[in-house]
Amino acid sequence: MSIRLPSADGGYRLHRPNTDPYAPLTCGPARSRTFHAAAHVVADPPAASAEARPVVDWEATLAFRHRLWAQGLGVAEAMDTAQRGMGLDWPTAAELIRRSAAEAGAVGGRIVCGAGTDQLAADRTHSLAAISAAYEEQLAHTEACGAQAVLMASRALAAAARGAEDYQAVYGGLLRQSARPVVLHWLGPMFDPALAGYWGRDDLDEATEVFLKIISECPQKVDGIKVSLLDAEREVDIRRRLPAGIRCYTGDDYHYPELIAGDGDLAGDALLGIFDPIAPVAARAALALDRGDAVGFRELLDPTVPLSRHLFAPPTRFYKTGVVLLAWLAGYQEHFTMVGGLQSARSLPHLATAYELADGLGLFPDPELAEERMRRLLAVHGVES
Template identity: 80%
Template sequence: MNGIRLPSVDGGFRLHRPNTAPLPALVAGPARSRAFYAAAHVVADPLASSADSGPAVDWETTLAFRHRLWERGLGVAEAMDTAQRGMGLDWPAAAELIRRSAAEARAAGGAIVCGTGTDQLAPGRPHSLASITGAYEEQLAHTEACGARAVLMASRALAAAARGPEDYLEVYAGLLRQSARPVVLHWLGPMFDPELAGYWGHEDPAAATDVFLKVIAERPEKVDGIKVSLLDAEREVEIRRRLPAGVRCYTGDDHHYPELIAGDGNLASDALLGIFDPIAAIASRAASALDRGDADRFRELLDPTVALARHLFSPPTRHYKTGVVLLAWLAGHQEHFTMVGGFQSARSLPHLATAYELADRLGLFPDPGLAEARMRRLLDVYGVSS
């Protein structure tokens, strides 16, 4: 084949000639200079009927993908936004995912952190602070009983119930008092979830920053770090400058991650990123370059991935998972392009075609021929001749 015709957003087509030199397979030890966590997606079971039994997850393939991340030296951020928390994956399924993944992490010697929230509370209803705290406590106890560090995820229920900053301070202070080990606090911006607008009691990011820094300042020994998912590099730099000694800043900025992880010569961000799911092969190589002290090589590797990341995380940002799962299918990590809750339909065909093209240019597909064949099958489903 001379190439594949891909649809463009303007209604036209372009010819893409697939890459013939993919990145070679890589096995690497854990990153040392920074913490590198990939927020991992879940693989749906397309043959299961989930009408009465909750989300249908293909556990074997889901866990096999996590082993691929550990083999490349990356940690796994489990049951996070990338795993469709609040967008198809309910708490019982997330609890089982945490249990299974934590056990696999122990067996593999891999790093893992797990999302802990309040999504067992019924949506669309008012909840008291006591109920919200109780929901957090249930999930925190489960995560820690499984032997994993908890990421205290931003809560839709708390965002709806809080009357002001004092309610956030009360809920988080109670959780930090009873956590068995230091946790990661997660500030997820409204571009990822519109229901989280005004989190920490303020619409103004500067005022919100003051609130969560106060949460940390009251019990810094109970906070491993803060994951910042605001797509605002300047805000993140300001946050990490003001953190107490020993508290990490995990970047969740899928638009500016190379510069934030590289740092400014004094301070740098660690990484907990959804984009590391599809670009794990490159992220692993970049981590190794940092471990060798080769900051230039780190940027040479990671900077070219930003175009793909910005495309996948383009508005509406919350649907980035669709592109992530598409690329996992094209790469051969799973045998279908379906998602829990049917979210494979959340992005347009031109968007998916561009994701394929950008990933292929980076050499991310172990078998470019397989990726091309699968992309052609997807085009055929949409009635597009390739």
């Protein structure tokens, strides 16, 4: 049996579904690395029809996080994968953090949560004092929920800052008052065009210097950094220059196998959106590293890179659409609908290729269900499969 898939060139190809998916895996967290999966949220379409605000299916959303914890992965909550700034507002994100942190505490799961400034109106420029207050509100909420904070890059700060000094002032103040060490997130403009020139410099070499200076002035309050620039050489250079004890969580969804494997002392941790759909493989790869099996680690993780590069292809910020598609095809939710209608952000051929690549990796626990759902999606778009 095969399924007819549309191609980007207007043609079609036949795909024979996989019959050998990954078996379920239950394990504890890896010892040699820290792996966090930036998790997506599940929308609640019937409830959303009566409200302007985003409505989340809490049961399905939290069930997915429990699947990640059961496989030994940590959860990076309320990050850009959860559509922060692209459909998920701060009140809903605050509730997501509260609920997920409580669930993590109940099962001993690892969790970090995004703290930013997205409660500020996007249609005007804000003062640095207002931006700092917004950050402080979200940082306090995250820590009060018992979670470690990831200080996310701020669109408001990018719009208001006059130079590197403003970034140093805002971040320095946040680090001094944080109750526990945080993770600093450098999200590149390929993920969010509004973040171009972050750290007050358009030149990435100069921006890197500002970033490292902020860390060096308060290293005891920085657990680690998450670098999402899709630039492996720059990330390795930053990692070499970090103060001792500060982790580098790769956010590079193009080069993650080599960046995690590292080289001697430069082995890396990870906080990745791609770990949401490839969790069964990521969990097994982490266990391979625990066994000292570097070759097995690469044999597991390297084949997932084509899928990741496809999902994160430009415009990269729409990668969430493919992530949610795969969760639906895998049977982890009952629909392919996203908050803000983001399910329409990718073309049908793009989604068809995502299905094909994920199926080839054995990521669907029930390949027949995935095939049936993919046929339904194609039929909605007028494609006879």
